[in-house]
Amino acid sequence: MVFYFTTNVVSPPVTLFMGLDKYENEDLIKWGWPEHVWFHVDKLSSAHVYLELKPNETLEDIPEAVIQDACQLVKANSIQGNKTNDLDIVYTMWSNLKKTKSMEVGQVAFRSEKAVKKVRVAKRINEIVNRLNKTKVERKVDLQALREERDRKEREERKEGLRKQKEQEKEMEKEKMQQAELRSYSTLMKSENMTTNRDDGNDSDEFM
Template identity: 45%
Template structure:
């Protein structure tokens, strides 16, 4: 089961989802999308090697595994502050221990930065690049934020593999369309350049033809023409 939330602090609304348990989170780790951001709540800063249960998550605390799906044009390092707070508060609220604590830190990183190695426990991950991890400090739980998000909560049983397959197919179609558009644009530009080059090379053709016609017409006249003219 996956819990879905909608954050209306931005337009268009942001989409947040949370795994029910560590088994479900294995699926989320495996079938996440490039535009997903992973959050994990911490009570103190961990030093490398990083190894946490999965989620928009809390250091050594049982915590929800929260993911933010970036909107079009958004990147993981320019997420609006209001959305960061929503995700962090939701993670804290869904941590059995973290929800009772103040002054915790939420870390977040792109889904693509999650590293799952053989031998890791269920739901456990590390990072490919620790430098791609950011932090949000949460002094206290903000009930108005948590209550607002809980009102949008939906429980669903998605086929995560199928969803990812469809997403990848859509990306493939979009990439093919862009390639075709680029090729068409390049073809048009090439044709325009050739036409412009031809115009430059033949800019004086009409004038030269007129001179040739005039010379030719005078050469064809006999001597009597000049006598008659004079």
């Protein structure tokens, strides 16, 4: 089961989502997308909250208001973190999460600490938490199927992109050849390259 929340602090609104429990979090880790951003309370147990970036967006492109909403949602869904002021929330791209067999269910590490951002949250802001909870939708989803569908679309888009690139290259090559032919024709038509049926220096029509 996955819980979805809508944050309308930006237009168009953005969706945040998290798993029901640590086992659902494990599936979210396993079947996450390269476009997903992962939020978690630093050094404490909490929900794993995700945000999906738009194409070509990076962590630096996330609006501050959206980051604040995600951080408040993470804090509110942490038993210890919800009662703690001045705590840190970390966030990073899903692709930076590292999972090994020795780790407990729902536990992760990072491939690169440098790729992890940290936000200090002073306290719980009930206005934000209540606003997000009003948009909460619970859905039973097949995370593996969603990831496979996402990958299929990406392959099709890449294939279409390569097809268009080849067509452009063929058109450019065709135009290049046409330009070369025009230059060659222009050269042949120059007066110094043209021949005449008159004898050099001889205007006589008689044959000897």
